[in-house]
Amino acid sequence: MTEKWWHDSVIYQIYPKSFNDSNNDGIGDLRGIIEKLDYLNRLGIDLIWLSPVFSSPMKDNGYDIDDYYAIAEQFGSMEDMEELIAEADKRGIGIMMDLVINHSSDQHRWFKESRKSKDNPKRDYYIWKEPKADGSPPTNWRSIFGGSAWTYDQQTEQYYLHTFAEEQPDLNWENKELRQELYQLVNWWLDKGLAGFRVDAISYIKKSGFKDQEVNGPDGLSSIFEASANQPGILNLLDELKAETFSNYQIVTVAELYTEDNKRMQEFAGDAGPFDLVFDFRHVDLDLSEGSEWFKARDWDLIELKERLNEIQKTYAGKRRATLFWENHDQPRSLNKYLNETEINERSIKMLAAVFMLQRGIPFIYQGQEIGMSNVKFENIDDYQDLATHGLYQEALKAGYDKEEVMEVVWRRSRDNSRTPMQWSDAENAGFSEAEPWLKLNPNYQQINVEENLKDDNSVFYFYKELIKLRKNSPYQEIIVDGKYQPLLKSDPNLIAYLREKEGERLLLAANFKNKEVEINLDYQVEEIILSNYPEFDYRALKAKRLDYQLSPFETILLKVK
Structure with missing residues (x-):
């Protein structure tokens, strides 16, 4: 049915430090992941993307690597890694690692x-x-x-x-000997049976002329992004990387890239590009101001979100595939981004899940997203561990914001929002560890946790499970995985709606983003109600020649239409 083995896959991202602690030292580890493979298998995912577990001084939580051929002691051993790959494979799950080759640790x-x-x-x-x-x-x-x-x-x-912290010096990709060292380590890992890589910060490997850029901040500096992101000649380097490594294995690769140029993005993805997939951040960064005060909140509305989602779908049409995601380890929790805090509930969480999971592309679920984990509000900046959060905090203070305003920014954008320990139960330390976790827990773990989700057939977890089943084992699988995407109601300020179509069969997704009833009027006849986050409702009235219907607050429905 699909052109690539991974085209119908669902990928689950694990931040190992925060997932599950097997040896009770307060830090998640590889054996902790092995313990939870049956849980992930129950959810129905196909691939696990691990944030870095290589040997590291952990100045940036593993994104500063001092030995690419070793596992960080806090995560376990190489034997643990090999066992994880083998045990996942027994369950039909592949392991993707995070490949960090723009820079190394200064301890390498x-x-x-x-x-x-x-x-x-x-x-x-x-x-x-x-x-x-x-x-x-x-x-x-x-x-x-x-x-x-x-x-x-x-x-x-x-x-x-150093594009990032001073402890993360940039590698010089112009050096052929260095490149061969990098290719060697990539192949060494692929020979262990990995299913693929997520490739970190790869936008920055090709530098431009080393000249001053136009100042764009009160610090008298210019963002390195302008000087070294996606520079001319980068594709030559990436094509060589692919030829020497990726193309010799049956794997999937996804690159972290930042650009809003459709043509540029298309050059990186698909059969002709160096990567199978690229992360496109246009929809998750729509709340960021441009320029030096990126930490300043920016107003946006649903129409703009739809425009960005639709543009992403357009960019990766045809043989390419979009990456579908709301969250990852560098993003705050999606519930707090797309919903008002008072409007976060089971209905609205499920609505957001359906909107992204049923688009055309490869879904990425971030740990805890499948149970409705949310942002955290630590009162003290010292409770945050993330380097970028502390940098943001100091930058905002220098820009003239007072501490209360800056903490609002931290609560909204800190990467630690998505890094709080996984909430397994309402037991002490949320069942993550018997020891005090490396990062404080979100206090809501007593209400929001895996154990509670698994007890309730109508929970967020089971809704995600149903969405995955629709993509992988249902009569609608081919339409959802391979069907064309057609946006509807582009100018409606309250609703997201789109069609998925293949060989004359159509599915329609409608989602109400408002905490009130909203009418939907579309010229489609409803043949079948496939999915709803209001399962107790009687939808027989929908079976009419036109789709005229009052959507309840945060209601989402997937329909077969003609």
């Missing part, structure tokens, strides 16, 4: 060698530049985490470049 042996001297054989594995005449950094680039993207090294009296 390559960087330790590189910084010893200007003529060290590994010097060119990283990007070193002379200071300006006044001793200042080579360019005015601002790192993603705030502050200069350059750090001065006293020993060799040069600066090295």
Whole structure:
């Protein structure tokens, strides 16, 4: 039915540190994931994407790798990793790892060698530049985490470049020897039986000319994004990566890329591109202001959200596939983004689930999303562990915001919102661990947890399970997986609606984003009611020549129509 083995897959992302702690040290681990494979199998997912578990000093929760051939001690051993791959495979689940090759840790042996001297054989594995005449950094680039993207090294009296934290020096992809080292490690992991990779921050591997950019912030710096994201020539490097590694295995790859240019995005995805899929962030970042004050809240409405969702679907039409997601480890919880806090309930959570899961593409469910986990409001900034959150906090204070305003920003956008420990039960520490967790729990774990969800046939968990079943084992599978996507009601401020169509058969999804009744009027005859988040309602009245219906607050329905 499908062109690729993964075209009907559902992917579940695990943030290992926060998923399940098997040895009660307060930190999630690989054996903790093995313990929960039956739970994930029950949900119905096909692939697990693991955030990094490589050896790391953990300055950025594993996205700073000091040994690509080793597992971080806090997560377990290589034997645990191999057992996870094998045990998942027994259940028909593949394991995808997070491939972080834009940068390494400053504790990696390559960087330790590189910084010893200007003529060290590994010097060119990283990007070193002379200071300006006044001793200042080579360019005015601002790192993603705030502050200069350059750090001065006293020993060799040069600066090295880091797109992210200073402990994460950028690898120099212009060095052929380095690239071969990277390809070797990718193939080493693929030979262990991985099902694929999510490729981190790959937008940044090709740098432009090392020149100052136009200042775009009160700090006198310019975002490194303008200087090094998706630069001309990047595709040559990525095509080589694919030829040397990915193309020799039956795997799936998804890249983290940032661009709003449709044509540019299409170049990266699909058979002709270096990756099978790319994450497109246009719909999840619509609340961010552009420029240096990106942390400032931006107003948006449902029409704009629909425009972005529809544009993404248009970008990945044909043989390409969109990545369907509301959340990940870098995003706050979707419930708090797309709903008012007072409007988060079982109906509205299910409505959001249906809207993204039934579009055309590959769904990614982030841990806890399937039970309705939400943002957290820690009162003290010191309770947050995320580097980017602390950088954002300082940047906002410098921009003139007072602490109360900045904490509102943190509550809205902190990456720790999605990193609080998984809520397994209402027991102490939410059943995540017998020890105090590395990051504080969301206090609502006593009401929102896996155990409660599994006891209730009408829970959010079982609704996600039903959505997955529709995609994988139902009479409508081919339409949902392969059917065309046609947006409806583009200018309606209250409703999202779209058609899925294949070989003359049509499904219609309608979702009310408002906490009030909203009328829907469409010229379609209803043949069958397939799914609803109001299952107790009598839908016989819908079987009419026209779809004229009052949608209840946050109601969503999937219909077969003609």
